[in-house]
Amino acid sequence: MNITLNYFMDKKNDKNEHQNTRIKCIQLINEISNEQQLNEAFNSSMDIFTDKNDDKDVRRECAELLGTIAVNLNGKHFDDAFKCLINGFKGSSEWNHKLYAESIGYLSMKLNKKQLDNVFECLNGSKDENECIRELCEKLLETTSTKLNDQQLNRVYNAFIYGLKDNYIWGHKSCAKPLGKIATKASKKQREEIVNALMGATFLLGMSQKQLKEILIENNLLYWAAGRSIILIKAENSNVKKFDEGWDPFSFLTF
Incomplete structure (x- = not known):
């Protein structure tokens, strides 16, 4: 096993190897x-990660x-x-910010409140x-989310709402599930906005009522949605798009 590991380590560290x-x-x-x-493997991986020319x-x-090792x-x-990651974030250009944020995300399960405060301060x-x-x-x-204060949680909420409403369709799915996690702590107004955003994004993704219902059930938002009557969805910077003739609460719940 050590021979195999050494082989992989050598290949990993060799910049002449194909990426x-x-x-x-x-x-x-x-x-x-x-x-x-x-x-x-920790130190050599750290050397590669901190090499901005790699x-x-x-x-x-x-x-x-x-993140796995740590x-x-x-x-x-x-x-x-x-x-290493937080210093890298502070010293990096905005071009690399998302790389460092994603990397810190691998540690997020075990970050304490002080460390999370440090991260949000950097942002x-x-x-x-x-x-x-x-x-x-x-x-x-x-x-x-259990370690975030109300202000930080609100910033997270706004970030995912913004992503769900974004015109770039490939980002919608990655935002829908996290918003459901936030919904348990959201205000009534925020829950309504989450439901409306989910419905709008679902239309843009071409999903059926049944698929939308499954998302809402998973995120404990079904009965918030059942009372809505959504006739028109307007995507940002686009023409008004017809969604359907409105959501009937009874038929939607029994769909």
């Missing part, structure tokens, strides 16, 4: 390594490996990984705040 080969080796190291071997996709894969081994590795005034918040919270929002 896809290096990425695959990083993934395999993550899958096959035991605690001692992950410990050995391939961005390789660095992203190393960030996920660092979460599994805890202790100094976790503190070192967080310090203050950032032009890409919404995108970074979505990258940070998308994977583990259910766990992370």
Whole structure:
């Protein structure tokens, strides 16, 4: 196993190797390594991730490996990984902000409140705040949200609502589920906005009433939606689009 690990480590560290080969080796190291071997992989992965001249996709894969190592081994590795990522975020251009936010997201399950406060403080005034918040919270929002204060939770809510209303259709699905997690803590007004946004995005994605109902049930929003009568959906910067002739609460609930 050590021979195999060393082979993958050598390939991972070799900048002359094709990026896809290096990425695959990083993934395999993550899958096959035991605690001692992950410990050995930590420093070399950190070196690659902090090298801004290295391939961005390789660095992203190393960030996920660092997150796995840091979460599994805890202790100094976790503190070192967080310090590296947060300092990288502070010192990076906005072009790389989402990479660092996504990377911090791999640690989010075990971030304490002080560390989360530090992350949100770094996002203050950032032009890409919404995108970074979505990258940070998308994977583990259910766990992370219990550690956020009301102001931070509101920023997360706004980031995902903005993403769900965005005209870029590939972002809608990634925002729908996190909004459902937030809905349990949302105000009445926010829940109504979530339902309306979900209905609008569902139309844009071409989903049926049955598929929408499944999303709403999963997110405990079904009875909020059943009372709505949605006739027209207007996407931002587009013509008004006909959704249907309105939602009948009884037929929708029994669909």
